[in-house]
Amino acid sequence: MDNEDADLIxxxxxxxVFEVRRRTGFLRAERRQVRAVDSLSFSVRRGEMVGxxxxxxxxxxxxxxxLTGILTPSGGRLRxxxxxxxxxxxxxxxxxxxxxxxRTTLWWDLPLIDSYRLMHRMYRIPDGRYRENLDRCVELLxxxxxxxxxxxxxxxxxxxxxxxxxxxxxDPEVLYLDEPTIGLDVISKARVREFLRDxxxxxxxxxxxxxxxxxxxxxxxxxVMVIDHGRLVYDGSPAGLxxxxxxxRTLVVDLERELPPIEAEPARVVKVEGPRQWxxxxxxxxxxxxxxRIAARxxxxxxxxxxxxxxxxxxxxxxxxxxS
Amino acid sequence: xGTGRLYAAxxxxxxxxxxxxxxxxxxxxxxxxxFGLILAYxxxxxxxxRPHLGGYDQAQALSYVWLGQALLMVVAVMGGGFEDELIExxxxxxxxxxxxxxxxxxxWWLAQDAGRALFHLLGRGxxxxxxxxxxxxxxxxxxxxxxxAFLVAVALGVVVSFALRFLVALCAFWxxxxxxxxxxxxxxxxxxxxMLLPLNVFPGVLGEVVRALPWSSLIQAPVDVLLGTAxxxxxxxxxxxWAAALLAAGRLVQSxxxxxxxxxxx
Amino acid sequence: MVSPARNxxxxxxxxxxxxxxxxxxRYEQVREGLRAYRMIAAxxxxxxxxxRASFAMTAFGNFAATALDFxxxxxxxxxxxxxxxxxxxxxxxxxxxxxxxxGFADLAFGSMxxxxxxxxxxTLDTLLVRPAPVLAQVAADRFAxxxxxxxxxxxxxxxxxxxxxxxxxxxxKVLMIPLMLLSGGVIFAAVFVGGAAFQFVAQDASEVQNSxxxxxxxxxxxPPTVFATELLRGVTFVFPIAFxxxxxxxxxxxxxxxxxxxxxxxxxxxxVAAVCCVPAGLAWRAGLRSYRxxxx
Numbered sequence: 105m106d107n108e109d110a111d112l113i114x115x116x117x118x119x120x121v122f123e124v125r126r127r128t129g130f131l132r133a134e135r136r137q138v139r140a141v142d143s144l145s146f147s148v149r150r151g152e153m154v155g156x157x158x159x160x161x162x163x164x165x166x167x168x169x170x171l172t173g174i175l176t177p178s179g180g181r182l183r184x185x186x187x188x189x190x191x192x193x194x195x196x197x198x199x200x201x202x203x204x205x206x207r208t209t210l211w212w213d214l215p216l217i218d219s220y221r222l223m224h225r226m227y228r229i230p231d232g233r234y235r236e237n238l239d240r241c242v243e244l245l246x247x248x249x250x251x252x253x254x255x256x257x258x259x260x261x262x263x264x265x266x267x268x269x270x271x272x273x274x275d276p277e278v279l280y281l282d283e284p285t286i287g288l289d290v291i292s293k294a295r296v297r298e299f300l301r302d303x304x305x306x307x308x309x310x311x312x313x314x315x316x317x318x319x320x321x322x323x324x325x326x327x328v329m330v331i332d333h334g335r336l337v338y339d340g341s342p343a344g345l346x347x348x349x350x351x352x353r354t355l356v357v358d359l360e361r362e363l364p365p366i367e368a369e370p371a372r373v374v375k376v377e378g379p380r381q382w383x384x385x386x387x388x389x390x391x392x393x394x395x396x397r398i399a400a401r402x403x404x405x406x407x408x409x410x411x412x413x414x415x416x417x418x419x420x421x422x423x424x425x426x427x428s
Numbered sequence: 429x430g431t432g433r434l435y436a437a438x439x440x441x442x443x444x445x446x447x448x449x450x451x452x453x454x455x456x457x458x459x460x461x462x463f464g465l466i467l468a469y470x471x472x473x474x475x476x477x478r479p480h481l482g483g484y485d486q487a488q489a490l491s492y493v494w495l496g497q498a499l500l501m502v503v504a505v506m507g508g509g510f511e512d513e514l515i516e517x518x519x520x521x522x523x524x525x526x527x528x529x530x531x532x533x534x535x536w537w538l539a540q541d542a543g544r545a546l547f548h549l550l551g552r553g554x555x556x557x558x559x560x561x562x563x564x565x566x567x568x569x570x571x572x573x574x575x576x577a578f579l580v581a582v583a584l585g586v587v588v589s590f591a592l593r594f595l596v597a598l599c600a601f602w603x604x605x606x607x608x609x610x611x612x613x614x615x616x617x618x619x620x621x622x623m624l625l626p627l628n629v630f631p632g633v634l635g636e637v638v639r640a641l642p643w644s645s646l647i648q649a650p651v652d653v654l655l656g657t658a659x660x661x662x663x664x665x666x667x668x669x670w671a672a673a674l675l676a677a678g679r680l681v682q683s684x685x686x687x688x689x690x691x692x693x694x
Numbered sequence: 695m696v697s698p699a700r701n702x703x704x705x706x707x708x709x710x711x712x713x714x715x716x717x718x719x720r721y722e723q724v725r726e727g728l729r730a731y732r733m734i735a736a737x738x739x740x741x742x743x744x745x746r747a748s749f750a751m752t753a754f755g756n757f758a759a760t761a762l763d764f765x766x767x768x769x770x771x772x773x774x775x776x777x778x779x780x781x782x783x784x785x786x787x788x789x790x791x792x793x794x795x796x797g798f799a800d801l802a803f804g805s806m807x808x809x810x811x812x813x814x815x816x817t818l819d820t821l822l823v824r825p826a827p828v829l830a831q832v833a834a835d836r837f838a839x840x841x842x843x844x845x846x847x848x849x850x851x852x853x854x855x856x857x858x859x860x861x862x863x864x865x866x867k868v869l870m871i872p873l874m875l876l877s878g879g880v881i882f883a884a885v886f887v888g889g890a891a892f893q894f895v896a897q898d899a900s901e902v903q904n905s906x907x908x909x910x911x912x913x914x915x916x917p918p919t920v921f922a923t924e925l926l927r928g929v930t931f932v933f934p935i936a937f938x939x940x941x942x943x944x945x946x947x948x949x950x951x952x953x954x955x956x957x958x959x960x961x962x963x964x965x966v967a968a969v970c971c972v973p974a975g976l977a978w979r980a981g982l983r984s985y986r987x988x989x990x
Contacts, residue, residue, distance in 0.1 A: 122988060174822045176986045190986065197825035209820045213741040225733055226826060254744065452898035462905040465925075466913050470770075470777075473920040477774045608751025615758050624766040631772045 111183075112278060112310050113148040113171065118180035120166050120334075140166040142334035143180070150277070153304045153311040155321035155342070158331035164314045167331065168280050171312070172202055185277055198227060201271035205283030208267055210255040216266050217251040220273060227274035234273060241269035244299050261292025268296065272303070278310045279303070285317055297323050318342075318411055352384040354410040355391060360403035368397050379405070387411075434531060435539040442510075442543025446551070453551045456501065460556040464497040468564055482628035487567035488655050492626050494560025495651045498553035502545050502582060503589045503646040505617045507610060509544055510537050510590075511597040515610070518600040524689055534678055538590050545586040567655060578654035584667035588645040591674030592617075598678070601685040622648040642670040723827060730826035734834035742839065749840060756843030760797075763915060764789060764851055778920035783858045784947055785917060790852025791871070791939035792914035795878025796907070797845035802879075803886035805836040807900040807907075810893035813985065822986075829978055832890065859947075867946045870960070877963035878938035882907065884967070884974035885935070891974070894981030910935045918944075918952050926952050937966040 120141040125133040141163045148154050158164050169175040170182060173189030173196050182189060187196045210219040224234045242248050245265040250258060258266060264284060271279060284300070285293045301324060303309050315321065321328050322342050330338035330345070338345060355371060358380050365373035371385035371394055385394060391409050398404065446453075471493055475486040484492065500506070514537060517523045526533055560566060569575070596613040603609060618624065620643035627639050627648045638644060645667040652658030742749045767789065771782045780788075809832055812818040821831045852871075861867065889903030896902075910929075918926055918940045930936040930953060937959075944951055945960035 169819065172823050174819050174986065176983075178987075193822065194825045194827070197823055200823070202820075202823045204816075204820055207815075207817055207820055211737055211741060213744040214737065218737065218740065222733060222737055226730065226824065449898050451896050452901065455896070455899040455901035459901045459905040459909065462909045463912070466909065466916075466921075469921045469925070470916055473778045473916075474770055474774060477776065481773055603748075608748045608755065611752055611755035611759070615755060615762060618759070619762050619765065624762065625769050629773060630769060 110149055111147040112150040112152075112185055113146075113312070114181075114183045115147070115167075116145050116181040118144045118167075118170065118182050119178045120163070120170060120175065121178045139334050141170070141177075144331070144334065144336060145180075146329060146336060146339060148310060148312065150310055151304070151308040152327060153300070153325050154313065155325040155328035156312055156314045156331065157316075157318075157321065157328060162332045163334040164331055165282065166334075168282065168312070168314060172200060172280060173197070198274060199277050201274070201276035201279045203264075203267050203271045203279070203281045203284055205264075205281075205286050208255065208263055209270060210263065210266055212256050213254055215252045215254055216247065216258070219255070219266070219270055220251075223270055223273045229274050233275065237273050237275065238269075241272060244302060245269055246295065259292075261288045261296075264288060264292065264296060265299075268299065272309075276309065278312065281311065281313045281315075283315055284313065285315065285320055293317075293319075300324055321345075353387045353391065355383040355385060355394065355398075356408045356410060357381045357383065357398060357402075357404065358406040360405055363402065366398060366402060368394060368401075370394075431531075435535060438531075438536055438539040439543035439546075442540035443547045444543075446544050446547040456552050457555045460497040460500060460552060461559050464494055464556050464560055467493045467497075468560070482626050483657060484626065484628075484655075485567070487565050488657070489626070490560070490564045491566040491568055491655060492651050494557050494564070494566060495654065496623055496647050497560070498549075498557040499582065499585070499647050499650060500623060501548040501552040503585045503621070504541075504545075504548075504593065505589075505621045505623050505643075505646055507593060507596075507614050507617070509593060510541050511593040511610065514594075514597040515600040518597070527686055527689060533682060534594060534675070537594065538587070541590045541593075542586065549582070569654065569656065574654055574656065577660060578650055581650035581653040581663060581667065584664065584671060585646045585650050587671040588642050588667060588674060591671060591678055592642060594678045595674065595681060598681045598685055601688055617643055617646070620644065621646040622651075626651075642674060645670055727827040727830035730824075731830040731834045734831060735837035738834070738837040739839055752838075753840040753843050756840045757847050758843075760793060760844045760847045763793075763912065764847070767915070778917040780917040780919070783855050783860070785915070786851050786855035787859060787947065788917065788939055788943055789915040790848055790850075790855050791874050791878065791943060792911050793848030794845055794852055795848075795875050795938050796882050796911035797841065797848050798875065798879035799882030799886055800844055800907075801838075801841040803833050803883050803890075804838070804841055806833055806886045806890035807893070807903050808835060809890040810897035810900050813894065814897045818985070828982060829887070833887075861946060861948065870942055870946050874939055874942045874963060877942075877967040880967035881935060881938050881963070881970050882911070884970035885910065887974040888977045891977035891981035894985045906933070910938075914939050923953065930955070934966050934970065937963045 118141060119139070122138045122140055124136050124138050144163075144167065156164060156167070166175065170177050171184055171189060173193035176190040184196060185199050187199070189196050210216065211222070220238060223229070224231075229237070242251065245268065247262075247265060247269060250262055250266065255263060255266065268281075268284065281300070284296055288296065297320065300311060300313075304311050304324075311324075313320065313324065325342060327340065328338070328342050328345055329336055354374070357366065360379065362379050363381075365376060366381055366383060368383070370389060371383040373381055374384045375382040383394075385391070395407065398407075468490055471489045472486065475481055475484070475489045479485065481489070514523075517526065526536075529536075561568060592613065596609055599609045620627075620638045620641050622638075622644065627635065627644050629635075630638050639648070649658065649663050649667055653660060653663055764786075767777075767782075767785060770777060771785075775781070777785055809818070812821075812832070812835075818828075818832075821828055824831065856871075885906050886903070889900075889906060892902065893899060910933075913921070913929070914935060918936070926936065930941070941951070941955065942960045942963055945957060951957065951959070
């Protein structure tokens with residue numbers, strides 16, 4: 105029996121096997137089985153906000169596609185709100201919201217509000233509820249001035265906010281977000297994150313978030329799952345992820361001229377290329393004092409801080425595990 | 429020297445780009461063959477009734493059908509080459525970047541289109557023609573010189589076609605959405621290239637007009653060169669004159685467009 | 695049914711699941727499909743109207759482009775009196791019926807040849823998470839009123855043919871015209887759906903679909919006597935587009951039947967149309983299933 109209240113999303117040894125044809129000659133092709141998702145089991149409770157991360161091709165989007173009913177699993181058991189997504193796709197569609205990061209579902213040449221009116225009718229949202237939800241999204245996502253603007257004229261950040269609102273008008277119980285902050289400027293990122301936090305806290309909407317931006321996870325999720333090669337390799341707090349992965353940030357420094365490697369604890373130079381140097385330092389350390397120290401002693405022209413990316417964290421996770 | 433190599437590389441890129449779509453190519457060959465079949469039967473009925481229509485005998489008329497299908501994509505009668513991308517770049521404003529490149533805009537796209545045409549000649553042209561030759565009595569010459577002369581006429585036809593489509597694409601600088609103009613050009617191309625019916629079958633003044641328009645360089649001219657029903661120097665001169673005139677017009681419009689982009693600041 | 699009692703996190707006042715409306719059965723599904731189709735088509739019409747000048751041009755272009763086919767026929771008749779033994783009004787009749795029937799299917803399903811592109815760029819997924827039948831959503835995609843140009847042109851030629859044809863019209867013969875247009879439209883629609891289903895397997899093969907749709911309607915614009923018997927057999931028994939206009943029109947025109955077919959085949963188009971929908975629907979379902987199991 106499903107204990108639906110506890111586990112809104114439930115995966116029990118879910119598998120997805122693709123048959124890939126690879127061209128080996130002009131007309132010859134080789135068939136090969138690829139296990140995109142390999143005996144994956146996890147559950148997400150109602151009201152949780154979970155980060156779901158992993159390198160490209162790890163099986164993230166395959167999982168989300170199975171959860172939304174787009175793909176049929178090859179094996180195992182999968183339930184979302186008690187529904188088998190692949191069997192009752194359209195019934196499930198009314199209870200979930202999906203935001204595909206790079207693919208907008210808004211009508212390109214029409215004012216934003218027109219797309220919402222379509223959602224209103226397509227999802228048969230009662231008038232009062234639609235009004236209420238729309239007003240709320242408009243207020244919190246700051247869409248007021250944008251409703252009458254054709255979508256093609258919106259910036260990437262505005263469009264993403266518009267897409268998120270479109271996915272929430274029918275009060276979904278689960279919201280799947282695929283790279284919601286990719287390509288957004290700092291202000292838009294902050295606004296989207298704030299909105300998602302509120303949504304989760306006040307409405308209790310369950311959120312599953314795939315992203316490449318670790319900051320998204322750190323600021324939003326109390327739980328993160330890491331998938332690699334179709335398997336769950338980590339399930340716990342974002343902080344624990346850093347511990348396991350001992351992740352590092354990178355400070356890229358442009359000096360006035362070529363100089364010997366910079367000495368500044370706790371950072372260490374990992375790469376030198378002419379006047380540009382790359383310094384790695386623990387992600388837990390603040391960058392500010394480090395920058396100040398370097399600026400005091402070296403002729404600094406420009407600098408930037410790179411956040412650790414998922415790939416780096418995961419590769420370190422493996423390295424760490426091999427050592428211990 | 430260096431620039432020549434650059435454009436050669438662009439042409440190779442154009443060739444490769446189309447060569448990656450194997451299934452699309454096979455599907456296209458299938459379509460050309462189906463339409464070739466339909467037209468062939470219609471032409472047989474026509475030439476049964478009027479054995480020397482347009483100065484062709486039936487074998488020549490059938491050759492026209494299959495050569496026409498073979499050339500359709502090569503000379504891009506219905507568009508669908510570089511111009512869609514160029515229109516898109518103009519629409520999105522990316523064109524500003526292209527204009528500041530050291531390479532010449534028109535030559536760049538011409539090189540790319542030449543690569544595309546060569547691919548379509550091999551990928552889309554050979555099979556339908558072979559199919560036609562296998563199942564119908566065609567009047568194809570065996571003299572390799574005739575084929576070389578044909579290829580020269582095809583090359584000139586590709587340049588004329590390119591120059592026309594370049595002009596069409598540049599309209600997007602002035603129109604918000606170039607689809608309408610592209611469609612009108614498409615219609616003109618279908619009607620005036622001789623894709624539906626050989627231009628020498630068109631009656632009276634209409635015939636005279638369509639034969640004098642640039643589109644007759646696309647299919648009619650190369651086919652007549654191959655079948656030996658054309659005066660070779662005159663045909664080449666006709667094609668080359670249109671190519672030069674249209675390329676020059678393209679340059680003029682391009683410089684007007686460049687000024688516009690500069691004024692608007694991209 | 696699901697009845698979520700909410701505890702744990704702070705509750706939302708109303709449980710959305712309770713208000714969820716779900717279609718039941720086949721009839722409801724069809725109704726839902728039509729409803730979604732209407733809504734999406736309306737959105738596309740409004741989108742097109744954002745570029746009015748372009749719409750006017752493409753609508754005219756659509757009309758003119760289809761008119762070219764007929765211009766070619768007129769050019770042929772400027773050189774000959776009969777084509778395959780048929781006079782110009784007779785060919786115009788065939789043309790008008792084929793063009794209009796194809797125009798109906800093209801208006802309603804013409805965008806389905808874009809399915810392959812949607813599969814390739816992944817935008818099909820955005821349709822699969824909507825609570826509406828995918829077929830309806832794909833068919834309504836890029837719904838374009840400019841395609842009325844084709845229907846208009848077909849009807850004009852048909853009107854001309856009916857006006858000048860030397861036929862003694864009986865009520866039955868008159869009735870044959872709407873019957874052909876509707877059945878023919880459905881037959882072509884089945885071809886569109888079947889072709890789209892094929893694109894689940896071969897995403898770049900939209901041209902194959904074009905050979906059957908555009909190629910088929912072009913074929914039917916000419917008299918059957920022009921073509922080889924094997925081709926006639928093929929389009930009668932295998933890929934039965936001969937029922938769009940040829941077989942029923944021969945009855946109207948009072949012409950002999952090819953392939954020794956009996957006269958009653960003239961009245962078979964509605965039945966053939968209904969039968970065509972079965973393989974098309976099955977192909978669509980199989981295609982969608984294969985997409986959902988492979989993801990590409």
